[in-house]
Amino acid sequence: MTDLVERLVPDELWGLFRRVVLPTEVKRPQGEGRRRSGDREVPAAIVFVATSGCTWRQLPPVFGPCWQTVYRRFAQWSRDRVWARLRRVVLDELEARGELDWSGCAIDSVSVRAAKGPLTGPNPTDRGKLGSKIYLVPDRNGLPLSLGISGTNMHDSQGLEPLVRGISPIRSRRGPRRRRPAKLHTDKGYDYDHLRRWLRKRGIRHCIARKGIESSQRLGRHRWVVERTVSWLAGCRRLHRRYERKADHFLAFVGIAAALICHRRLTK
Structure with a gap:
């Protein structure tokens, strides 16, 4: 599973994504709730849905988080225009290298x-x-x-x-x-x-x-x-x-x- 996540979200892309969305640790009362799903696994699952064309319910469980969690974060990041900011950050890096x-x-x-x-x-x-x-x-x-x-x-x-x-x-x-x-x-x-x-x-x-x-x-x-x-x-x-x-x-x-x-x- 680690190889699949790293292939979908390479280290360089993950570093740029962290500059756009800082993972926040949710504090819950002791003994309540589940452990938060991996921050890198959720973007990898979203990229898998985008590239493969599968539905949210068809998301394979190999990524770890359930499809409801992946969809919920996708909807939140879409409202926050995270993907537009990510593209802008990547374009900044390309312009810094003279690629544009x-x-x-x-x-x-x-x-x-x-x-x-x-x-x-x-x-x-x-x-x-x-x-x-x-x-x-x-x-x-x-x-x-x-x-x-x-x-x-x-x-x-x-x-x-x-x-x-x-x-x-x-x-x-x-x-x-x-x-x-x-x-x-x-x-x-x-x-x-x-x-x-x-x-x-x-x-x-x-x-x-x-x-x-x-x-x-x-x-x-x-x-x-x-x-x-x-x-x-x-x-x-x-x-x-x-x-x-x-x-x-x-x-x-x-x-x-x-x-x-x-x-x-x-x-x-």
Whole structure:
């Protein structure tokens, strides 16, 4: 069991996680209650659920804590935005090593089917089936800088401003923290003048494909990076279909997958 926990949550990732969530010792009256479950086993069980796609009830007992305990801490950490803070800490470490490339970021979205819950909507490209949409802004190396979710009936252009604003201030090797890419590549779904004006106002150069002018075959020269990141997110099998009724739980699984992608680059 120790080998499985260390494989799912390596020592370096566990050290970064402890910086975000400090394990607290619960004091109980003498002779009452159970011993607190291992702090490292619970994140490992959550990562196992995210990567394998199993339900909470199917969580194998090899991790130690029961599935109710794992789910309870997952729900608490999701409300506290622990996974977003963990991704930010990993990005800080990557920027300190010079691994982030802000020269050419991109934006894209991917749709997944959903059972029910908020931030869902009829998918116009899937016969009106209920679904959610995952938005992401990766850097030139494919590392997710910003994430978001919405219903699939929301137009892609409406997600650009919230995503760019949602880029966390990353620790820079020189000077203040950075949160604006030097250039942003988008497809024809973002071909609107007000978005161009908004990006110029923030000092961000843009390369937005124009409808009826630029060929769709040339868009892949820069956008293949974000498409590769989408394929990396697909490695988290819990994201193949949304079963979570609560939007913050689904966003938490997206954040877990993004944190694992960033940590994989950190350990190379």
